[in-house]
Amino acid sequence: GAVVSQHPSWVICKSGTSVKIECRSLDFQATTMFWYRQFPKQSLMLMATSNEGSKATYEQGVEKDKFLINHASLTLSTLTVTSAHPEDSSFYICSAKFDYGGQFFGPGTRLTVL
């Protein structure tokens, strides 16, 4: 299957700071990527759809001004958590769609906000 990478794999930051997470498709071009959030012992919840060259589409209840998404190229999408707070601590996972349906996921980024 296709390879999707994320960087960093984990990050610890102070409350009020911003954190950027990168998602890359390594061996294919992804016009659409997705960002999910997963709290401990829970399932993945879709946050937003990242479209190359256009604005992201956010799910209901996800603050677009807090979670900034940029999809500047066909292989890179970034998620910036602005003014992070402890309740933003979570496992953030990106994915890239493939043409015939379905998605390949990155390894995830563990964010801890102190």
Add this chain to the structure above:
Amino acid sequence: GQQLNQSPQSMFIQEGEDVSMNCTSSSIFNTWLWYKQEPGEGPVLLIALYKAGELTSNGRLTAQFGITRKDSFLNISASIPSDVGIYFCAGDYSGGGADGLTFGKGTHLIIQP
């Protein structure tokens, strides 16, 4: 967002036993997917199903896309220790991956030696 009804929530089985888990939804999906997730990692795709009634195998894993397009099951035969993990079903409305996936709550598989 919506979630699929996945059951059972957890399973405690002996090595060598067969495993069965399923997902149901009140909505129709065009694609059903089964993923496995291990602690601290992203989900890994196991099986993708694209047609109602489709039965697909991947080694010891077999999954089916329900005729009504509102359900799917995953079977694992002759379980081994490395099968331990959390298994998620996921549905895709669009069929082409244009929308994000809706996930079940997961089935935690624990294998006792």
